Amino acid sequence: MGDGALPTYPAERDVNADPAAGDPELLKLHAQTRPAGAPWRDPFRTAQDLYRYVSQNMPLPADKAGSLSAKEYWAIVNFMLVAHGVQIPAGGVTRDNASSVRL
């Protein structure tokens, strides 16, 4: 799993598809509430980042997100990493070593 495997930066937001385009005050409020330049989802740098994302947003639909057990989520993360050729520790990625497994 390397660069580009998952979309760190989404396609550029179409500012003119937002009804707020004609409301500078509202656009200013939007800008004041989020660090500039920050992608809307932080990049996956370690297996821990991937676990955090998957466990909070999967599976679909959204009302099912987070419905699996931690053991199942770790199994999914391990599967994804192995499928993408990431070198993982013997015994697999766990809560204890996930932060040290760089993607």
Add this chain to the structure above:
Amino acid sequence: MTGVLAALGLLTPGLAQAQSAPESLPPASNGIPGSPAPAGVNLSPEAPPTPPAPGGRAPSFGTSADPDAWVFRIGGRISGFGQVGFGRRPKDAPANRGTALHTPPLTVGRSPFWAGPGGALNFQYGTQTIQAFVSLEASLAGKEWQGYYASDHGPRIRTAYVALSPEPLGDLRLRFQVGAFPSNYGAPGPWGWGVFGPVLAIHGYGGTATANYDLSASKRLFLEYGVAAVPEVDEAQARGTYSDWPEAGLSTIVHHAHAGLSIQNKYFAKLHLARADGRNMRRFLDDDPKTVEVEHGRDGRMDVAALELRWVADPYGQLGVTPVYWNFKNALSVHDGIWWGLDWTAGGREMTNKFLGPQSNGTGQIAAVSTEYDFSLKRMLMHPRPFDGNGPDLRVALAFLPFWTLKSQDPSYDRSHGYYLGATFEHVMLSWLSASYQLYGESREGATVDVSGKAKRDQWTTYNATVGVILHSSWQSQDRLLLAYSRYFYSHFTDSNPTAPLDRDVLTLGGSVAF
């Protein structure tokens, strides 16, 4: 478990090819986290996390939705800012005269705040394929605020349009928009606005056609063409001009085209071209007190060319640079199709008044370079760990906008130059408390005639520095109460009338809520 893996496959193209998703699963929604596609009827992918609307009328950001479902959403803003300026004693004032309080303040130059009460209600209804938008705006500041910002238009609907986003044709995504709406282009800052706004903002009745084509996994081509028209109110119309948008005897058609390339969604280069043709149908003198100098029967033109360059340099923020060039011919006859350029324009009128000079007849050329750098200090310091704004931070926006009047028929403005600069710092200290520091400056060569009738040319300069306290309900909430003190500084040429000195101390109390 199979369903989970299939859902994950939606996020991983390579895996998705190896694993075939069962047909019973719903298709990927553009609104789900992780989707590379722009959101449809939903908030922007960059939108901060917000709770659902009260009563469950609208889902919170990130909630996946059936792409064919018809969804009704309401958003908007309510805000109100009051300002009072502390007057200074005129030179010839009697000794027993005290300090006057002014509202609006007797100041010149850019105000750090949008003045007066106002609000906007944004209604959306549709599916991810077709959507309808209507915005009801109200700026309730009276005519006394005129000249600060568009102040006296009252409640109005400026935005009402239907947008069609058909299913992608391979790597090609199309979008069509028809109705009355504003469009912003060339802003170097975030959210299409930033500190000094876009260099090309268009509004009117018309449409746009937009195409995004993925040249490769990391390169995307952007093309857009649009037409916007601001029709006239005939000057024989007994009831006169009914809002600030159309103007008696002047109608304008704007053609605009845009082409751009993005790489990795981090590097953006876009070329923006626009031409506004103004049709002057005036027959009488003094049709409109704002533009009495318009010559009868003379059409006008305003051309704009801008190159927008932006770099999303996470974690170091976003840097944008937009060089822009304007060419004007009888621009006083070009009304409000291009409503924002180098500051608020009202078409060619304010560009003429502010930058070409009153004796120019609206003919000349202007160039500018709009630059802005925005960053979060905490995001830099936390790197490579993530930081999404939920915590103490120092958020900074720095903007510099030099401009040059390359050519003008007004000798006092010909080959003159000036600049705008802005710096805003928001120190987010607690989840409910921030400190705000703002600095704005504006300087240009100006000319006036003194009491003896002698022409005088000098530097017109004004700066203001503001410190404020902001209260908000959470780290990333879009609500705020603000109390701020501003100190204004003027050059002698700017504050040149000792019998009517400008205010230097201004107090602002206000608040905004977005929902």
